[in-house]
Amino acid sequence: MSKPNKTELTKYKAILEKQLASLKGDVGSMRDEARRASDQDASVDHLADQGPDNYDQGFRLGLIENEEETIKLIEEALDRIKGNGDWDFGVCPLCQEEIENAKKPGKDGKKPKPAKATDIWIPKARLEYLPWARYCVRHQETEERNREIA
Numbered sequence: 001m002s003k004p005n006k007t008e009l010t011k012y013k014a015i016l017e018k019q020l021a022s023l024k025g026d027v028g029s030m031r032d033e034a035r036r037a038s039d040q041d042a043s044v045d046h047l048a049d050q051g052p053d054n055y056d057q058g059f060r061l062g063l064i065e066n067e068e069e070t071i072k073l074i075e076e077a078l079d080r081i082k083g084n085g086d087w088d089f090g091v092c093p094l095c096q097e098e099i100e101n102a103k104k105p106g107k108d109g110k111k112p113k114p115a116k117a118t119d120i121w122i123p124k125a126r127l128e129y130l131p132w133a134r135y136c137v138r139h140q141e142t143e144e145r146n147r148e149i150a
């Protein structure tokens with residue numbers, strides 16, 4: 001695995017921008033729908049009628065939240081491509097950390113844990129499919145597990 005070259009970066013950037021535009025459009029129209037639905041809810045006083053509508057409403061808001069999360073990830077990835085991100089585009093910062101830590105001796109003088117990561121670059125197959133990925137698959141899973149526990 002290696003650093004994405006210029007051609008690849010241009011390609012990822014195009015995918016990211018296209019995806020961003022379509023998500024922003026989606027979120028806009030979903031918001032409109034959600035707003036319309038809540039206007040209707042307000043005009044209906046029968047409690048029995050509110051159940052399914054509220055369920056729909058929650059579902060819609062959940063979708064909006066997911067899409068907004070993805071929009072944030074895409075914007076961060078675009079910043080990384082432009083060189084304004086927190087790390088280089090295509091790098092898994094957690095692999096980088098692992099490799100760095102493996103080079104330093106541990107605080108207690110013991111040998112550091114050997115890194116499982118062999119390089120810092122996220123595989124191209126993953127970036128083609130998910131150019132806004134922040135981490136490699138292994139670290140993505142670790143992150144998601146941590147988030148569930150938190």
Ligand SMILES: [Zn+2]
Binds near residue numbers: 092093135136139
């Ligand atoms: Zn990683």
